Amino acid sequence: MKFENILFEHNEGIATITINRPKKLNALNKATIQELHEAFREAQDEAEVKVIILIGSGEKAFVAGADISEFADFSPEEGKKLAADGQHKLFDFVANLSKPVIAAVNGFALGGGLELAMSAHFRIASENAKMGLPEVSLGVIPGYGGTQRLPQLVGKGRAMEMIMTAGMIDARQALEYNLVNHVTNQEDLLTLAEQLAQKIMKNSMVAVAGAIKAVNANYEDGVNGYEVEIEQFGEAFGTEDFKEGTSAFLNKRKADFPGR
The missing domain is CATH 3.90.226.10 (2-enoyl-CoA Hydratase; Chain A, domain 1)
Known part of the structure; x- marks a missing residue:
C-alpha cells in the first residue's frame, strides 16, 4: 500500500x-x-x-x-x-x-x-x-x-x-x-x-498477545482483569506454542514456537 x-x-x-x-x-x-x-x-x-x-x-x-x-x-x-x-x-x-x-x-x-x-x-x-x-x-x-x-x-x-x-x-x-x-x-x-x-x-507471540489482552483489561471499565487473565491463561494450554514451550523447557532445549 x-x-x-x-x-x-x-x-x-x-x-x-x-x-x-x-x-x-x-x-x-x-x-x-x-x-x-x-x-x-x-x-x-x-x-x-x-x-x-x-x-x-x-x-x-x-x-x-x-x-x-x-x-x-x-x-x-x-x-x-x-x-x-x-x-x-x-x-x-x-x-x-x-x-x-x-x-x-x-x-x-x-x-x-x-x-x-x-x-x-x-x-x-x-x-x-x-x-x-x-x-x-x-x-x-x-x-x-x-x-x-x-x-x-x-x-x-x-x-x-x-x-x-x-x-x-x-x-x-x-x-x-x-x-x-x-x-x-x-x-x-x-x-x-x-x-x-x-x-x-524470542517468546511465544500467542502468549504475548494474551498478556496484552489481560493487561489492557485492567484499564477497561466494567471488566474484571483477573477474570480475563484466568481466561487467557487457560486458553494458552490449548496452543501449540504451550506444547512447544513446555517440551523445550523439560528437554533443556531452545523453544521454536510455531505461533499457533
Missing part, C-alpha cells in the same frame, strides 16, 4: 512505521491518522510481522501535535466527532492490537503526539525528547485519550500538573515518571527499539 504521510516497512518480523511529515514536525492531520490506521491494520494482518515500532522522521520530532488548522473553527459537535473518530481509528486501535507496539520517541511528542506514544504498549525515548499535553493553552483539553492514559502511566497528581500547566518534561523526567522505559542517545534509539523487539520475538 502506498502512503503519502508515513513510511511503512517490515523486515525479519519487525514492522517500522515512520510518521513522515518533517516540515510539519510530523503533526497529525486527518490524512495521517487514516494512513496510520491502515498501516497498523496491515501490520496486524501480516503474519510475518511480530512487533511494530513507531517513530517520527527527522531529528526534531516524534509528533509535535495535531494539525490545529484542521479544527480551529469546529463546533462542539464536530469536536466530539473528531475525538471519537480519532480514538476509534487510531489511539484505541493501537492500544488494543495483539502485536506489541513500541513507540520510539525521537524529539517532541506533544498533544496528539504524546497521546499516540501513550497508546503504544510501551515507550523509549532519545535524550532530546520533550513530552507534554499543551491543549489547555489553546482553550481545549486532550481529546485522544490523554486525560485517561497519562494518569495511568504517571499517576494522577503528576498528570494533573502536566495537563494544567501545559508544560513539557524532558526525557530524564519522563523516565523518572515511568512515562518511558528507557532513554538513549538519538543515534541508538531505533537500534534499542529493534533490540527490544528481538527479545520479545
Whole structure:
C-alpha cells in the first residue's frame, strides 16, 4: 500500500512505521491518522510481522501535535466527532492490537503526539525528547485519550500538573515518571527499539498477545482483569506454542514456537 504521510516497512518480523511529515514536525492531520490506521491494520494482518515500532522522521520530532488548522473553527459537535473518530481509528486501535507496539520517541511528542506514544504498549525515548499535553493553552483539553492514559502511566497528581500547566518534561523526567522505559542517545534509539523487539520475538507471540489482552483489561471499565487473565491463561494450554514451550523447557532445549 502506498502512503503519502508515513513510511511503512517490515523486515525479519519487525514492522517500522515512520510518521513522515518533517516540515510539519510530523503533526497529525486527518490524512495521517487514516494512513496510520491502515498501516497498523496491515501490520496486524501480516503474519510475518511480530512487533511494530513507531517513530517520527527527522531529528526534531516524534509528533509535535495535531494539525490545529484542521479544527480551529469546529463546533462542539464536530469536536466530539473528531475525538471519537480519532480514538476509534487510531489511539484505541493501537492500544488494543495483539502485536506489541513500541513507540520510539525521537524529539517532541506533544498533544496528539504524546497521546499516540501513550497508546503504544510501551515507550523509549532519545535524550532530546520533550513530552507534554499543551491543549489547555489553546482553550481545549486532550481529546485522544490523554486525560485517561497519562494518569495511568504517571499517576494522577503528576498528570494533573502536566495537563494544567501545559508544560513539557524532558526525557530524564519522563523516565523518572515511568512515562518511558528507557532513554538513549538519538543515534541508538531505533537500534534499542529493534533490540527490544528481538527479545520479545524470542517468546511465544500467542502468549504475548494474551498478556496484552489481560493487561489492557485492567484499564477497561466494567471488566474484571483477573477474570480475563484466568481466561487467557487457560486458553494458552490449548496452543501449540504451550506444547512447544513446555517440551523445550523439560528437554533443556531452545523453544521454536510455531505461533499457533
